[in-house]
Amino acid sequence: MRIVVLGTGMIGTTIVSEIAKFKGIESVTAVDIRQESIDRCLEIANNPKVFGKTASLLSQEDFIQVLQDADVAVGCLPHSLSLTAIKAAIASQCHFVDLVGSMFQEKIELHTQAQEAGVTIIPGCGVAPGxxxxxxxxxxxxxxxxxxxxxxxxxxxxxxxxxxxxxxxxxxxxxxxxxxxxxxxxxxxxxxxxxxxxxxxxxxxxxxxxxxxxxxxxxxxxxxxxxxxxxxxxxxxxxxxxxxxxxxxxxxxxxxxxxxxxxxxxxxxxxxxxxxxxxxxxxxxxxxxxxxxxxxxxxxxxxxxxxxxxxxxxxxxxxxxxxSMAKTTALPAAVAAKWIAEKKIVETGVVPIETIIVKDRFNPFLAELEELGLHIEFKE
The missing domain is CATH 3.30.360.10 (Dihydrodipicolinate Reductase; domain 2)
Known part of the structure; x- marks a missing residue:
């Protein structure tokens, strides 16, 4: 599986580092508009499966160029670019995990298009939303x-x-x-x-x-x-x-x-x-x-x-x-991308995380977050 991470700030770099450690991941491409940010990301990840790529990331066509050969992408982008990135992912037939939860009504309108493209789009997949x-x-x-x-x-x-x-x-x-x-x-x-x-x-x-x-x-x-x-x-x-x-x-x-x-x-x-x-x-x-x-x-x-x-x-x-904010935001997105790659998440369309990480998937997802260092206590 080939993963692309859009944005190499602290959260994006954390996602790159964690996903690269997962078994079954062929490559992780870290994409950003700034080469110095990519270089820092590659240094921190320190993994031969991680590669860097600069891109302008301004238009849908810019996103398509970096997503067209990927299987799963994770968006760590400003809110203003989130919808454009999702549209590009659908056009590229690339599954997409998005940290941004805003503009949900506009994103859910893309549900049928995403289904027809056979891709999973998970909006708002961090800590909150997430x-x-x-x-x-x-x-x-x-x-x-x-x-x-x-x-x-x-x-x-x-x-x-x-x-x-x-x-x-x-x-x-x-x-x-x-x-x-x-x-x-x-x-x-x-x-x-x-x-x-x-x-x-x-x-x-x-x-x-x-x-x-x-x-x-x-x-x-x-x-x-x-x-x-x-x-x-x-x-x-x-x-x-x-x-x-x-x-x-x-x-x-x-x-x-x-x-x-x-x-x-x-x-x-x-x-x-x-x-x-x-x-x-x-x-x-x-x-x-x-x-x-x-x-x-x-x-x-x-x-x-x-x-x-x-x-x-x-x-x-x-x-x-x-x-902590970088960790708690990055890890749910990293695990969700991994689960898509492993076909543990198979629903297509725009599927908010609260519709898929429930019932039989709930405890296993929490268990993976626990293994990565996120501890959540439950009380009845």
């Missing part, structure tokens, strides 16, 4: 009647510093997008849109995390795929106390708006200005981070009230020398 999705779906499957599913996740600094008590571990553009977009959720069995930064609540996690705060963020594909199976569903993102209040003020004042305004004769979006100002304020004193997941599903089983909870507190990986 791990949180199939944990919620499995909890719902375990109940006769599912009342509520709450998906909670957050990547936070191990050693938080003021003023925002947060450090960027992936693209700041993606972080601010999470803060500004209305959130799809399920309420009383119907899909609803909830305001960004709403639903503030306090939470406590095991050490070294402690007290946190969470707000509602987009539930991505689960609002659509789990509708009809659960009465209420929301996704929430955690930060340390005080962070959300400060970001809410910026949002209310318009600093996170995308609408262009004139400044000294030029046009710019306030959010672009805010990115430049906030970026240095979101740099921590250490690269060490923590990724927290908690998925709670409540309902009844055989007439008895049940609550299922999965929880993960994952720390910076000193063995791999990568952030």
């Amino acid at each position: 791990i949180t999705n199939f944990l919620a779906a499995q909890g719902i499957e375990m109940l006769d009647v599912a009342e509520e599913a709450v998906l909670i996740c957050g990547g936070i600094p191990r050693w938080p510093v003021p003023p925002l008590w947060y450090q960027v571990v992936f693209r700041l553009e993606s972080v601010l997008g999470l803060y500004t977009k209305p959130a799809f959720a399920i309420k009383n069995g119907e899909i609803v849109e909830l305001p960004a930064l709403s639903g503030l609540e306090s939470l406590t996690f095991p050490e070294p995390v402690g007290k946190c705060e969470a707000v509602i963020t987009d539930a991505h594909s689960t609002a659509f795929t789990l509708k009809g199976k659960v009465k209420n569903l929301t996704e929430k993102t955690i930060r340390y106390p005080g962070h959300w209040a400060k970001m809410k003020v910026l949002e209310e004042l318009g600093f996170l708006d995308n609408q262009l305004i004139e400044i000294d004769g030029g046009l710019t979006a306030p959010v672009k200005l805010s990115e430049q100002i906030l970026a240095p304020k979101m740099v921590g004193h250490s690269n060490e981070d923590v990724t927290v997941v908690r998925v709670e599903v409540t309902g009844t089983k055989s007439g008895i009230s049940k609550k299922y909870t999965w929880e993960m507190v994952d720390l910076y990986d000193h063995t791999r020398n990568i952030t």
